[in-house]
Structures are given as structure tokens and as C-alpha cells.
Amino acid sequence: MSNSILTTHNLTIGYKTSRKTVRCVASDISVSLQAGELVCLLGPNGAGKSTLLRSLAGMQPPIAGEVRLLGENIYKLTPQELAKRLSLVLTEKVDVGMLSAYTLVTLGRYPYTDWWGNLTPQDQAIVTWAIKSVGAVHLAQRQVSELSDGERQKIMIARALAQSPIVMLLDEPTAFLDLPRRVEIMQLLRQLARETNQAILLSTHDLDLALRLADKVWLLSTNGILHVGAPEDLVLSGAFADTFESEGVEFDVASGEFHLHTSHKGEINLIGKGIATVWTIRALKRAGFQVNQNKNGLSVEVITQSRQVLWKITNSQTVYTYHSLYELIKFLNYL
Numbered sequence: 001m002s003n004s005i006l007t008t009h010n011l012t013i014g015y016k017t018s019r020k021t022v023r024c025v026a027s028d029i030s031v032s033l034q035a036g037e038l039v040c041l042l043g044p045n046g047a048g049k050s051t052l053l054r055s056l057a058g059m060q061p062p063i064a065g066e067v068r069l070l071g072e073n074i075y076k077l078t079p080q081e082l083a084k085r086l087s088l089v090l091t092e093k094v095d096v097g098m099l100s101a102y103t104l105v106t107l108g109r110y111p112y113t114d115w116w117g118n119l120t121p122q123d124q125a126i127v128t129w130a131i132k133s134v135g136a137v138h139l140a141q142r143q144v145s146e147l148s149d150g151e152r153q154k155i156m157i158a159r160a161l162a163q164s165p166i167v168m169l170l171d172e173p174t175a176f177l178d179l180p181r182r183v184e185i186m187q188l189l190r191q192l193a194r195e196t197n198q199a200i201l202l203s204t205h206d207l208d209l210a211l212r213l214a215d216k217v218w219l220l221s222t223n224g225i226l227h228v229g230a231p232e233d234l235v236l237s238g239a240f241a242d243t244f245e246s247e248g249v250e251f252d253v254a255s256g257e258f259h260l261h262t263s264h265k266g267e268i269n270l271i272g273k274g275i276a277t278v279w280t281i282r283a284l285k286r287a288g289f290q291v292n293q294n295k296n297g298l299s300v301e302v303i304t305q306s307r308q309v310l311w312k313i314t315n316s317q318t319v320y321t322y323h324s325l326y327e328l329i330k331f332l333n334y335l
């Protein structure tokens with residue numbers, strides 16, 4: 001049985017720039033979001049990630065094709081019906097005045113409350129659960145305006161969770177956060193997808209984290225083509241490298257990392273093992289040297305003695321010793 005929650009059929013997204021002209025951002029998209037999966041939407045700046053998210057959220061009518069939520073066309077659902085099934089978290093800081101974090105999360109219950117916004121004990125239990133689920137109990141009584149970016153993002157996710165949706169869309173939820181907070185938010189979203197069986201789709205520029213954590217990647221290229229697959233499938237097919245190919249940067253399939261193009265300064269024969277050697281290879285590559293073990297030419301030996309590391313360079317039978325990679329690279333650059 002299919003676990004598809006949200007599906008698109010030949011969806012074309014973009015903007016009507018005048019009565020007769022249309023700016024098409026991506027076309028013929030037929031994809032689905034499955035229950036319990038975390039999907040990362042990746043793509044270069046301007047590829048159309050936000051446009052796609054807005055189109056999936058029912059905020060921007062498609063140019064052609066359709067978006068279906070549990071089989072129903074989302075553009076035919078009332079705003080309240082849509083809000084009971086789908087929640088959207090945007091990156092922009094919203095000015096919520098003097099609201100406490102708890103009160104902001106209660107707003108997630110608006111599709112269910114009466115005209116006065118009264119919360120039933122069940123609504124309150126869901127709000128409490130949502131705050132607990134994102135690990136923000138200690139923030140509940142704080143003013144939202146006084147929270148850090150990472151703390152506020154957790155509260156915005158709790159508000160979206162309080163909507164009890166079956167699909168959650170997030171536009172760059174990790175923007176502005178430091179690395180530990182980015183990892184925390186991504187892991188939290190993956191865990192929520194598993195525990196609540198929701199489909200979660202988030203756009204991000206965090207390629208490394210998406211490669212490590214996403215169940216599936218939607219990779220939108222600047223020519224409007226959407227590649228879909230497990231992160232590793234898209235690396236192996238070359239879609240990842242092609243999509244992010246740009247002057248000066250290339251995706252290294254072997255390491256799963258992006259590398260800067262640097263001018264080639266020569267070859268180094270590297271001798272050594274362990275962590276210090278791993279970081280020596282990185283430093284040498286960063287400086288533009290190709291590292292090999294062919295025993296010819298200039299050789300660098302990494303020597304680890306208790307907690308100290310030494311680098312011994314042998315050049316035409318003269319030996320030089322350095323105590324830091326900084327000094328070693330400086331020397332190599334002047335050779």
C-alpha cells in the first residue's frame with residue numbers, strides 16, 4: 001500500500017509576470033511525500049525551492065498540474081481544512097509583539113478552536129506535547145522576542161506541530177543557526193517524522209547535513225529539473241555534482257565534500273598514519289598540492305610523538321623540521 005501523503009502531478013510552478021507572460025521556474029514535477037519520511041529540498045540560489053514550497057503549501061497557484069493532499073486537490077480545500085492537514089514554517093522573523101512562547105504555540109490550534117480561540121483541555125494537552133517534543137519546556141514562559149534564533153525556531157516548529165498536521169513544510173529552518181543548532185534541528189525533524197508518521201519536507205543549503213540525515217532528497221537544478229532519490233543515489237548518478245557545479249567549486253564524489261579549485265603547486269610524497277596525517281592531507285590539498293605515495297620528489301613525513309606532531313620535509317637530501325602545519329605550508333609555498 002502506498003504511504004503517499006502529498007503528491008504532485010505534472011506540476012509547473014512559476015509566476016505570472018503580466019497578463020500574458022509567465023515566468024516558469026520548474027515544470028512537469030510528479031513527486032510524492034511519504035509518511036514518516038524526512039525529505040530535504042536542495043538546490044542552488046534561485047533554483048525555485050521557496051516557489052515549490054509555496055506551491056505545495058497552497059499559497060501560490062500552480063501554472064499547470066496539481067498538488068494533492070491525501071488525494072484531494074489542495075487548492076479546493078478550505079483554509080481551515082488545509083491547516084488541519086498541512087503546516088508551514090517560514091524562516092522570516094515574525095514580529096509577534098509580547099507573546100510568550102507558550103501562547104505562540106497555542107496559535108497552532110487555531111484550525112480547531114472556536115471563534116474566540118478558546119482551548120479545550122485536549123488542545124492544551126497537544127500544545128504541551130508539542131513544546132515537549134521539541135525540547136522547549138524551559139522556554140515556554142519566555143517572550144518570543146527575547147529568544148535566540150535557534151530557540152525561536154524550535155518554538156515555530158512546536159507551533160507547526162500543534163496544528164496536528166500530516167505534512168509539515170519548512171523553508172530553510174536551519175538558516176542563521178550555528179552548526180550544533182543546525183544538527184539539533186535536523187535531527188529533531190527526522191525524529192518527529194519517525195515518531196508522528198508525518199511527512200516532513202524542508203528546504204536547506206546545508207548539503208552536508210542533508211546528505212547525512214535525509215531519507216530522500218529533492219534536488220532542484222537551475223534548469224527546473226527535479227531529481228529525486230536517496231542522497232547517495234543522487235551522488236552516484238552525478239546529479240549532485242552537476243547541480244552544484246560552478247566556477248571554482250566542485251563536488252568530490254569520493255569524500256562527499258565540496259572542494260575549491262586551487263592552482264596545482266606540485267606533488268608531495270606523504271609518509272605517515274593517523275589523524276595528524278588526515279589533517280596534513282587536508283592542509284596540503286587546500287594549499288594546492290597533490291598528495292601521493294609514489295616515493296618520488298619532495299617528501300613530507302608526519303611524526304607523532306606523545307601529544308606533539310612534527311613534520312619532516314626531505315628536499316634534495318636536506319631535511320627541514322616544522323612544528324605546525326601553518327609553518328609547513330608557508331615553507332612549501334616558498335619552495
Ligand SMILES: Nc1ncnc2c1ncn2[C@@H]1O[C@H](COP(=O)(O)OP(=O)(O)OP(=O)(O)O)[C@@H](O)[C@H]1O
Pocket residue numbers: 015017023025043044045046047048049050051052
Ligand atoms: N514574485 C516573483 N515574481 C517573479 N519571479 C520571482 C518572484 N519570486 C521569485 N522569483 C524568481 O523565481 C526564481 C526562484 O526563486 P526562489 O525564491 O523560489 O528560489 P530559491 O531556490 O528559494 O532561492 P534561494 O536559495 O536563493 O532562497 C528566481 O529566479 C526568482 O528570481
